[in-house]
Amino acid sequence: MRYEEFKATIQSELRRSGNGLTWSELRERADLPYERPCPTWTKRLENDIGLARVKGPGRALVWTLT
Numbered sequence: 840m841r842y843e844e845f846k847a848t849i850q851s852e853l854r855r856s857g858n859g860l861t862w863s864e865l866r867e868r869a870d871l872p873y874e875r876p877c878p879t880w881t882k883r884l885e886n887d888i889g890l891a892r893v894k895g896p897g898r899a900l901v902w903t904l905t
Contacts, residue, residue, distance in 0.1 A: 840872060842880055850888045850904070859903035861895060 848869045852860060860868070862876055884890035888904060895901035 842883065845871075845880060846884060846887060849884060849890070849902070853890075853902060853904050859893070859895075859901040861899045861901055865902060 848871070849865065852865055852869050856864075865871065866873065881890070881892075891903050891905045892900040893903060
């Protein structure tokens with residue numbers, strides 16, 4: 840999977856979900872092949888699509904679009 844495909848997938852799933860999703864939820868919904876998100880790609884998503892990660896329940900980070 841290339842970055843552009845990853846970006847489009849994440850953006851699409853987050854738009855569909857009004858309250859945001861954890862990485863685990865994103866991975867399952869989009870059938871992503873990664874155990875953990877790539878830190879470099881995650882940083883790029885912050886600039887490219889307005890990704891924000893906010894503290895959720897427990898230790899979870901909820902991914903949302905700003």
